[in-house]
Amino acid sequence: MTITPVLLCGGSGTRLWPLSRKSYPKQFVKLLGDESLFQASAKRLTGEGFAPPLIVTGSDFRFIVTEQLAAAGIDPGAILIEPEGRNTAPAVLAAALWLEQSDPEALMLVAPSDHVIPDDDAFRVVVETGAAAAEAGRLVTFGITPDRAETGYGWLELKAAPEGPAEAMELLRFVEKPDAAAAQDMLEQGRFLWNAGIFLFKVSTILAAFRAHAPSLLEPVGAAVAQGKADLGFLRLDPEVWSEAENISIDYAVMEKADNISAVPFGAGWSDLGDWHAVWREMESDADGIATSGPATAIECTDTLLRSESGDMEVVGIGLKDTVVIALPDAVLVADATRTQDVKQAVALLKEKGAKQATAFPRDHRPWGWFETLALSDRFQVKRIVVHPGASLSLQSHHHRSEHWVVVQGTAKVTVDEVEKLLTENQSVYIPLGAVHRMENPGKVPMVLIEVQTGAYLGEDDIVRYEDIYARE
Template identity: 65%
Template sequence: MNSVVPVILCGGSGTRLWPLSRKSYPKQFTRIIGQDSLLQSCAKRLSGGNGMVSFAEPVILTNTDFRFMVTEQLLEVGVNPGVVLIEPDARNTAPAVLAAALHIAATDPDALMLIAPSDHVIPDTPAFWQVVEAGIEAVQNGRLVTFGITPTHPETGYGYLELDSAPDKSGQAQPLLRFVEKPDADAAQGMVDAGNYLWNAGIFLFAAKDIIAAYTEHAPDLLTPVQHAVDDAKADLGFLRLDPAAWAKADNISIDFAVMEKADNLSVVPFTGHWSDLGSWAAVQQESGVDANGVAMSGPVTAIDCENALLRSEHDGLELVGLGLKDMLVVAMPDAVLVADLNRTQDVGQVVKTLRANAVPQADSFARDHRPWGYFETLALSDRFQVKRIVVKPGAALSLQSHVHRAEHWIVVSGTAKVTIDDTVKLVSENESVYVPLGSVHRMENPGKVPMVLIEVQTGSYLGEDDIIRYEDVYARDNDD
């Protein structure tokens, strides 16, 4: 049986599914299709095996903001997170893949690596395992393998792969002539009509030693900084932080541009099964299932005389009603609503750019802020006060901290809180409250076995999240983390 190391790329902060996907909590962590997040579905797909292929524990590339989300979500579905490499900043896929290859090759240069984005939809796992198996023979002959999707229409949102002939119906690897950038509509139609083009899925399979050799030949400038970033990486709790000084010297470039478009030992395995990168709301509509009128609905939604529409309400208490809508997208969240022509979904990224230019906080952030101990959400905010709902996971604890500009009142509404205020430690039960004076060193913990919920009322001259002085933290965070 061939063992494959999944390398899951999980650092993206995609904006094309705004307002559901934002920089602070992007789409890979979101339950867009089904009960699992996209990351969870990916990790489950790349575990186990089919008798010919088995998957080792993954290597995951992410950033510092997402590190606890990654481990929590994978453990929720019974997948060991394996090695989590933290990128100091986003440098695109070429440095990320090379860092994973160097890390893996340090113990096994012959290891097979499967590079997979964390946010794709591939519902037929056995069929996917079969194409991975088909690619292994080519990899064992020194080939760099990519996987191409059989086009169903002339899509302009994907790159294409040109084969030397029509895709092999047996599903075996065959030579790849070139990568083609995202085309215009006429070029896309021409490639679909030609019959020897596939969509580029951005999924790759190769041996660690072979991809390192390809970087050495085609992208040598990346080798030194990325090697130093891996060599000087620091262990941090269960994570491995790549060295930031070395990492900053690596070019910001995709693996397609850096290596794949230059290599001459490329093969492609056609995949005829269902696949989507959920790269737009139009793609989400197609994946969500539509009624007889072409309307896809999610959450508390009522559609009356609507046609070809996607209606989503992302809050149980927010009823979304569509009346007479045609070719429309409506996504309603507690703090933002997107209404758009379904034919303009590729332009949602421009919406985010406009919001950022206007300093609109919803461009990147949610009202709910996820932390390793749980989450909080702002219920009310004014010049001198803020009201939050705070949920602390069982056994979790906030940092030991103080504030320079604010005092806090805590009211426990569910569970029991263990509260430290200076030298006093006590339990605060449901319907009880406690006052934290300005400047006091304090902490709250959940000693119970169920989530603890409290309402926090802050009062003071400045209520920003950066008004925190940390003295101790079980998650090893800085003051601004």
């Protein structure tokens, strides 16, 4: 019995701004420890009993996905690219239709990739429990044993309170996000779990459920998969028909209507890290409730989260109480801990005033690696460019700028007009305005290059592409 993990990672939440931004959202960030949530989610579902994962993500994130999987040593089974986010129902359906091609009776485990489950082993135990029910034709959902009257989640109502080791139990209904009194009541009754959005079923079971409860999705999503274009190892779903699929969650489209649902309780720890308060809960705090990460110093604070997201940035809190401080070199958030849900509002305000920090990080991830601006002035710009081993930038030229390249790590293969040469650490080359040029990393280690641009216009859009192995225009 092999389970195919289906990891949903198309989200671009802003509630953990400034560390999560549209260009590089929460699931890819190292929020806790040395791995991103996405990497931890993928690792959790590897090993005996698991097939390579199927990833569903957005076009902007496709190279982040491959980079992070490679770093984690995981080979994806396939990567489906959603042309735009249409919520979870179309994503799950696309995954099911894709898997049906090879095995209609395969088990698929659908999970968000931006949650934290500290105890992987405990989770794999309940997955085994759920797998038996899924094999028997049930739609299995994993519900979290609640430890507080949380109003921010949907809940699951069981027929009876779970007892003894986890087992698949009959689900009475899905409960919408409750008010405080209802949440308290459910917590006390003991028959209710949090809905974590984690599901396990056979491909054939969920397809039957879609046909029964959400038939209108079958045509557009089916066509988007069938007409999908294989592109550098990704399957890019057809954008036109995809856009006709209803924007709806799997809960609304299918789960709340189906009558063959089982729930398996999971009580070994889980968080959706939905805001900074939730992150703080998952971090280690001292006796005064102080949690820190990076070079951060708390002086006579209580119940305070201090995060410095750069090793070169000292953060100091003095006399703070119930406060959250998240500091990056280009953006700092300081919030009352009870107001961390309002971070969305802050991002909206920054967007309104045109601040690039609302959506973008200083590091710009590209298929070939990443770059960041070290200094920017009217007539010059300095960038650090990191190119993955074997990767190559497009063959290009610029109308308005010249460039000096100095290799500071690894080896670069550089093309300038008709000349091709290898540069190693401490060697440089000049790219005159208008010259057709390309930079590659033919080596086995990352290549780092300092680029000094001069010119009257230094925008990213001053680029004429002649060839690009990543099929960009």
